[in-house]
Amino acid sequence: MSLQTYSQYVSSGFEWLGDIPAHWALKRLKYACTVVPSNVDKKSRDGEVAVRLCNYTDVYYSEQILANVNFMPATATAGQIERLTLQAGDTLITKDSETAADIAIAAYVPQSLPGVVCGYHLAVVRPGVEQDGLFIKRLFDSHYLKSYFEVSARGLTRFGLPQYALDNVAVAFPTLAEQRAIAFFLNRETGKIDELIAQQEKLLKLLAEKRQATISKAVTHGLDHKVSTKLSEHDFVGSIPSHWCIYPIKAVATINDESLPEDTEPDFELSYVDIGNVSLNRGIEGTEVLNFAEAPSRARRIARHGDVIISTVRTYLKAIAPIVNPPSNLIVSTGFAVIRPKQNLSSAFAKYAMQSAAFIDEIISKSTGVSYPAINASDLGRMALPIPPLDEQAAISAFLDNTTKALDALIKIQNRANHLLKERRTALISAAVTGKIDVRDYVDDEAPAMNAAPIA
Numbered sequence: 001m002s003l004q005t006y007s008q009y010v011s012s013g014f015e016w017l018g019d020i021p022a023h024w025a026l027k028r029l030k031y032a033c034t035v036v037p038s039n040v041d042k043k044s045r046d047g048e049v050a051v052r053l054c055n056y057t058d059v060y061y062s063e064q065i066l067a068n069v070n071f072m073p074a075t076a077t078a079g080q081i082e083r084l085t086l087q088a089g090d091t092l093i094t095k096d097s098e099t100a101a102d103i104a105i106a107a108y109v110p111q112s113l114p115g116v117v118c119g120y121h122l123a124v125v126r127p128g129v130e131q132d133g134l135f136i137k138r139l140f141d142s143h144y145l146k147s148y149f150e151v152s153a154r155g156l157t158r159f160g161l162p163q164y165a166l167d168n169v170a171v172a173f174p175t176l177a178e179q180r181a182i183a184f185f186l187n188r189e190t191g192k193i194d195e196l197i198a199q200q201e202k203l204l205k206l207l208a209e210k211r212q213a214t215i216s217k218a219v220t221h222g223l224d225h226k227v228s229t230k231l232s233e234h235d236f237v238g239s240i241p242s243h244w245c246i247y248p249i250k251a252v253a254t255i256n257d258e259s260l261p262e263d264t265e266p267d268f269e270l271s272y273v274d275i276g277n278v279s280l281n282r283g284i285e286g287t288e289v290l291n292f293a294e295a296p297s298r299a300r301r302i303a304r305h306g307d308v309i310i311s312t313v314r315t316y317l318k319a320i321a322p323i324v325n326p327p328s329n330l331i332v333s334t335g336f337a338v339i340r341p342k343q344n345l346s347s348a349f350a351k352y353a354m355q356s357a358a359f360i361d362e363i364i365s366k367s368t369g370v371s372y373p374a375i376n377a378s379d380l381g382r383m384a385l386p387i388p389p390l391d392e393q394a395a396i397s398a399f400l401d402n403t404t405k406a407l408d409a410l411i412k413i414q415n416r417a418n419h420l421l422k423e424r425r426t427a428l429i430s431a432a433v434t435g436k437i438d439v440r441d442y443v444d445d446e447a448p449a450m451n452a453a454p455i456a
Contacts, residue, residue: 003431003437003438003439003442004437004438004441005436005437005438006021006022006435006438008021008022008023009021009022009435010022012026012170012172013026013170014170016144016147016148017144017170017172017434018434018436020172020434020435021172021174021435021438023174023175024172024173024174024435025172025173025174026170026171026172026173027170027171027172027173028167028168028169028170028171029125029166029167029168029169029171030167030168032127032128032130032131032171032173033125033126033127033128033131033136034124034125034126034128035123035124035125035126035163035166035167036083036084036118036123036124036126037095037122037123037163038080038084038117038118038119038120038121038122038123038124039080039120040053040074040076040080040084040117040118040119040120041074041119041120042055042072042074042119042120043074043075044073044074044075045075048075048076048077049075049076049077049078049081050073050074050075051073051074051075051076051081051115051116051117052071052072052073052074052115052116052117053071053072053073053074053116053117053119054069054071054086054092054113054116054117054118054119054122055071055072055119055122056094056096056097056119056120056121056122058071058107059092059093059094059105059106059107059122060094060102060105060107062107063107063108064107064108064109064110065086065092065107065108065109065113065116066110066111067111067113071116072119074117074119076117080117081117083124084117084118084124085113085114085115085116085117085118086109086112086113086116086117086118086124087109087112087126088109088110088111088112088133089109089126089127089132089133089134089136090108090109090124090125090126090127090133091106091107091108091109091124091125091127091133091136091137091140092106092107092109092118092122092123092124092125093105093106093107093122093123093125093140094121094122095121095122095123095160095161095166096121096158096159096160096161097121097153097158097159098158098159098276099159099276100150100151100153100155100159101146101150102159103149103150103152103153103159103160103161104140104145104146104149104161104166105140106125106137106140106141107137108133108134108137109133123161123166125140130173130176131173131176131179132176132179132180132183134180134183134187135179135180135182135183135433138182138183138186138429138432138433139171139433141426141429142426142429142430142433142434143426143427143429143430144430144433144434145169145171146426148165148169149161149165149166149169152165152169156294156296172434172435174435178440181439181440181443182432182433182439184443185432185439185442185443186428186429186432186433186439189428190425190428190429193421193424193425193428194425196421197418197421197422197425200414200417200418200421201418203414204411204414204415204418207407207410207411207414208281208411210407211281211404211407211408211411212355212356212357213357214400214403214404214407215352215355215356215357215400215404216356216357216358218352218396218399218400219349219352219353219356219386219396219400220237220238220240220356220358220386221239221240221241222241222244222388222392222396223392223395223396223399224241227241227242227243228241228242229241229242230242232246232384232386233246234246234384236358236359236361236362236365237358237384237386238358240386241388243388243389244386244387244388245386245387246384246385246386246387247384247385247387248381248382248383248384248385249339249380249381249382249383249384249385250381250382252341252342252344252345252385252387253339253340253341253342253345253350254339254340254342255337255338255339255340255377255380255381256301256337256338256377257302257338257340258301258302258304258338259300259301259302260292260299260300260301260302260331264292265292266291266292266293267291267292267293268291268292268329269289269290269291269292269329270289270290270291270292270295270299270329270330270331271287271288271289271326271327271329271330271331272287272288272289272290272295272299272331272332272333273287273288273303273309273330273331273332273333273336274288274298274332274333274335275311275313275314275317275319275333275335275336278309278311278319278320278321278336279318279319279321280318280319280320280321280355280360281408281411283321283322283324284321284323287330295331296333298333298334298335299331299332299333300331300333300334301331301332301333301334301336301338302330302331302332302338303323303326303330303331303332303336303338304323304326304330304340305323305324305325305326305347306322306323306340306341306347307322307323307338307339307340307347308320308321308322308323308338308339308341308347308350308351308354309321309323309332309336309337309338309339310336310337310339310354310363310380311335311336312335312336312337312374312375312376312377312380313335313372313373313374314335314372314373314374315363315364315367315373315374315375316364316367316373318360319336320354320355320360322347322350322351337377337380339354344387344390345385345387345393346390346393346394346397348393348394348397348401349388349393349394349396349397352396352397352400353385353386354385359383359385362383363375363380363383366379366383
């Protein structure tokens with residue numbers, strides 16, 4: 001689709017916004033919308049009114065907030081209910097997060113939800129009478145606002161968006177009718193892109209499942225399908241080859257051998273890995289270079305080549321990764337257990353054994369806590385691993401190296417395609433809501449006139 005531009009532009013006066021259509025009006029967000037940060041937490045208190053709470057995760061993982069969400073029960077004051085009950089056309093945004101990139105993630109409220117209140121770590125952006133709610137939501141999806149809020153966020157180990165930055169961000173607004181036309185156009189076009197993304201993600205899920213199944217079968221049954229088997233004493237392990245042994249992790253590996261001492265030199269430079277930097281299929285995806293004095297207190301565990309790191313907090317994230325040729329200053333969060341294999345367990349086999357579906361499911365099942373499930377190092381050390389002889393460990397590892405390499409290449413291609421689709425989606429939204437393209441000729445008479453038009 002080749003989209004035209006507007007006939008006349010003027011400077012916005014803001015480098016990050018650039019030129020805007022001449023007939024658009026530049027306003028601070030607070031003059032176009034009511035911006036209300038929430039102070040309603042998850043606690044229920046006597047004397048307050050029972051409500052349902054829209055939480056951070058409800059917003060973070062959703063494009064829109066619908067009545068079928070399993071909202072958390074809580075209580076709120078009369079004033080909080082008046083200010084923060086969800087209304088049609090509202091946009092909810094994350095105002096606090098663990099990373100600056102996760103600030104101002106937005107979800108749209110297409111229909112009023114009586115009794116549902118915006119929860120803590122979120123803010124309500126409510127459009128004025130001359131603004132379209134869905135256009136506001138698309139503004140928060142744009143690269144322009146995402147970049148602005150990422151830079152504006154404050155914090156070191158946790159980030160928050162100052163109310164001043166949110167209130168005073170400069171936004172270019174077309175007329176209400178044109179806002180609705182842009183919102184309708186984006187609803188239609190992003191819907192097409194979202195269908196392609198969904199297809200890519202379905203394929204990625206199938207590839208990941210095949211990878212996981214291949215690993216799980218090899219590390220619990222070996223490569224010889226004709227070998228005799230025996231039933232292990234551990235339900236999650238099941239049957240294993242008769243000549244294999246079952247050991248607790250602590251018998252075949254050490255746990256958390258080394259940590260940085262508290263008297264480490266303040267200017268010692270470390271390459272830090274937090275739980276958010278690790279994924280099951282891609283391993284360590286990034287590190288942060290910090291001086292010891294500036295690093296969070298959880299940046300303490302030393303990891304070396306051949307170790308396996310396993311997240312012991314938020315275990316549902318499945319943040320498990322082998323350590324391969326790390327820099328000498330690699331430090332991981334205390335939210336990881338650092339597993340270091342002993343002589344009867346090869347590092348090559350250990351990394352696969354601890355990525356098997358049965359092992360991961362057992363970690364999750366043994367975790368305690370609802371919102372922040374965790375397992376302690378002692379319980380992890382008692383978990384069982386099926387261990388073949390060393391020569392068989394080597395053969396299984398070599399087989400899985402080759403098999404996962406091929407699958408990982410396919411996954412990488414699909415991830416790249418998915419990334420490009422998402423970039424295209426954000427670029428289209430950004431161009432439309434900042435007036436870099438004129439979409440009015442691409443919107444027909446079916447464009448909705450209501451402020452609360454739902455996202456497709």
